Amino acid sequence: MTVERPVRPGPGRSSGSRAEGTRRERAVARSVDPARVRAEKRLQRFLDAALELIAEASGPEFTVQEVVERSGQSLRSFYQYFAGKHELVLALFEESVRSAADRLRAAVAAEPDETARLRRFVLDYHRMCSLQAPLTSSTSPAATAPPIPTMAEWAQRLLTDHPREAARAYAPLVALFEELLRAAEDAGVARPGLAHRRLAGVVLQAIMFNAFAAIIAGSPRVDDDTAAEELWGLVRSGIAAPPG
Secondary structure, rough: OEEEOOOOOOOOOOOOOOOOOHHHHHHHHOOOOHHHHHHHHHHHHHHHHHHHHHHHHHHOOOOHHHHHHHOOHHHHHHHHHHOOOHHHHHHHHHHHHHEEEHHHHHHHHOOHHHHHHHHHHHHHHHHHHOHHHHHOOOOOOHHHHOOOOOOHHHHHHHHHHHHHHHHHHHHHHHHHHHHHHHHHHHHOOEEEOOOOHHHHHHHHHHHHHHHHHHHHHHHOOOOHHHHHHHHHHHHHHHHHHHOO
C-alpha cells in the first residue's frame, strides 16, 4: 500500500467524520493563515524523512532526533507539529488510509453495479494490504522504493498501542464500505437490516489480515488474487439477499 499525500474530498465525496480533522490538518491549523503554505512544506519534510527512515530500517524503529536530522529542520519545529513519535507515525498511517480510501472510491465508481462495486473494494483493498505490496512515498515511486512494512503490519502495532486513535484513522474506509452496503441493500442485492458499521469492521479486518490465513491454518499459501477471490466469496455469501 502506498503512503501518499491525500486527495482532499471534493463535493459528493465522503471520507468519514472529520470533526477533529487529521493530524496533518490539526498540525497545520496551529499556524496562522499566511504561514500555512510554509507549515505544509515543513510538515511534509518531517513525514518524508520518517518514511525514508522506515524504508531503510524496514520498520518504524527510528528516533525523533533522526527524523529531525534527516528533515534538515529543528527539534523545536518538530514539536510544533507533533507531541512525539507516536503522533508522527499515526499521521503517516492516517494519510495512507485516506489515500487508500480515495483510490478505492475512484475504482468502485467505475464498476457497473452494486455487487461489482463491493467486489472491487474487497479485491483492491486486499491487494493494498498484501504482504507482497510494499508501502511507498509520493516522492519514492513504487518501482524503486525499498520494501517497508505493509498496512497489516502497521495496523497490528497501532491498533495495539493506540487503539482509539488508530480506529479513528480508519473512518474513511469504514464510511466508504458502509456506503457500498447501503447502496447494495437499496438495490436488493444485500440482506436488509445489516449492521453496517460492525460489518465494515469485520470485513476490513478480514481483508487486512487475510495474508496470515495460511500461516494460521498451516496450509500452503495461495497467490494473492486467489486469496482475494476466496475472501470475496465469503463476503458475498454473508451479505447476499435471500433468493426470491
